[in-house]
Amino acid sequence: MHAIPQFGDEVEAHHERIDPDRYRDIYVVGDVHGSRVALESLLTTLELNEDDLVVFVGDLVRKGPDSPGVIDLVRDDDRLVSVRGNNERKIVRGEKRPDWLREGDRAYLESLPLAVSFANALVVHGGIDPERPLEDHTAEELLTMRAPHGDGYEGPFWYESYDGPFRVFFGHTVHDRPVERPHAVGLDTGCVYGGPLTAYDYRRDAFVAVEATTTHEERDEAKIVRPV
Numbered sequence: 510m511h512a513i514p515q516f517g518d519e520v521e522a523h524h525e526r527i528d529p530d531r532y533r534d535i536y537v538v539g540d541v542h543g544s545r546v547a548l549e550s551l552l553t554t555l556e557l558n559e560d561d562l563v564v565f566v567g568d569l570v571r572k573g574p575d576s577p578g579v580i581d582l583v584r585d586d587d588r589l590v591s592v593r594g595n596n597e598r599k600i601v602r603g604e605k606r607p608d609w610l611r612e613g614d615r616a617y618l619e620s621l622p623l624a625v626s627f628a629n630a631l632v633v634h635g636g637i638d639p640e641r642p643l644e645d646h647t648a649e650e651l652l653t654m655r656a657p658h659g660d661g662y663e664g665p666f667w668y669e670s671y672d673g674p675f676r677v678f679f680g681h682t683v684h685d686r687p688v689e690r691p692h693a694v695g696l697d698t699g700c701v702y703g704g705p706l707t708a709y710d711y712r713r714d715a716f717v718a719v720e721a722t723t724t725h726e727e728r729d730e731a732k733i734v735r736p737v
Contacts, residue, residue: 511629514675517644520623520651525590527627532562535711537632539566539687539696540594540680543573543725547706548582550719555708557588563708564625566680566696567594567634567652570607570618573701573725577609584617593621594634594680595652623648630711631675635682636693639671655682662732668693678709684734687716695736702728 516524529535536555541548557563569583569591570576583589597618599605625632636654637646650657659665666682673692680697687707688695700706703724708717 512674514624514626514631514643516624516646519648520643520646523593523623523648525622525625527562527564527590527625529627529711532560533558533712534561535627536561536563536708536717537566537630537678537694537696537711538563538708539698539706540568540683540700541565541570541573541579541706542568542596542701543570543576543579544700544706544721545573545575545578545582546723547700547719547721548579551706551708551717552582554717554719559588561588563589564632564678565589565591566632566678567592567621568596568680568697569594570600571596571605576607577611577614580614580617590625591621592625592632592634593618593623593652597621598652623651626675629675630678632678634680636667636679637671637677639667653681654679662734664734666734668695682734683728683732684736686736688736689716699728699733701725702733 569579601619633651635652638657656664656666676692678694683697683699696707698704698707700721703721705718705720
């Protein structure tokens with residue numbers, strides 16, 4: 510029997526628990542950021558069956574060229590689900606009002622859970638503080654966690670000292686290759702910045718990636734982490 514993550518009321522109301530036995534294959538996908546072409550290429554590569562599941566780590570939208578297209582792909586396919594990222598939060602809060610936003614888009618982004626879990630896996634956008642229990646985390650922390658006891662991209666990063674009990678799948682912090690640790694898997698490989706779009710094949714314990722064909726936005730090298 511796998512342990513179930515326990516959050517405080519604020520997060521628990523937006524925590525979706527999934528039964529992995531309902532699905533043949535399960536994939537977790539990194540930040541898409543409006544890169545619809547890369548997402549379509551990845552989904553084609555995965556060759557999804559009707560009983561497969563794809564979970565996104567959030568930041569489906571903004572920065573790339575086709576956020577509405579990405580929303581439509583994910584929203585219209587019951588096999589695709591996503592947690593909320595900090596870029597979805599900015600739109601939900603009204604901090605960003607992109608000109609592509611259509612009727613119903615904001616409500617959909619607001620409906621995305623803050624956390625998805627299955628078996629011993631936990632999917633959040635940013636990460637968790639390894640020094641505090643899950644029930645003490647705020648929604649803001651799950652969305653933006655990077656270096657809770659450090660200095661942003663200077664680290665140390667939360668996953669460097671996290672040792673379970675859950676295996677946390679996350680995005681938010683851009684890496685030049687996936688983070689693969691016993692209890693943490695980082696999947697933001699900078700698709701919108703010219704890097705690959707990366708998925709993790711949960712059943713086979715393997716990464717699947719498609720290379721980006723276009724750099725939609727430039728990024729400072731200091732904000733691309735090279736995991737040890």
